[in-house]
Amino acid sequence: MPRLFRYRKPSLKTLFGVTRVKKQVKKAIGITAVERPFRAPGNFKRRLLRKTGYYSEPMKFFRFIGRIFKK
Numbered sequence: 240m241p242r243l244f245r246y247r248k249p250s251l252k253t254l255f256g257v258t259r260v261k262k263q264v265k266k267a268i269g270i271t272a273v274e275r276p277f278r279a280p281g282n283f284k285r286r287l288l289r290k291t292g293y294y295s296e297p298m299k300f301f302r303f304i305g306r307i308f309k310k
Contacts, residue, residue, distance in 0.1 A: 246299060 252258050265271050292298060 250258075265274075288294065
């Protein structure tokens with residue numbers, strides 16, 4: 240069951256299934272294995288942020304409040 244409130248709203252491509260089809264085609268062709276080393280820096284950064292609590296509920300809340308008062 241989908242959640243009523245999301246951290247981020249999905250893009251139109253995600254809603255229409257374009258993203259899923261692109262991922263399936265890339266995986267079938269084998270491009271994913273070739274691109275894997277180029278994704279390493281982004282994966283490392285995301286892993287580091289996750290370990291330091293950047294994606295925790297309180298931090299998400301503080302960033303949300305910051306966006307509200309930024310405008």
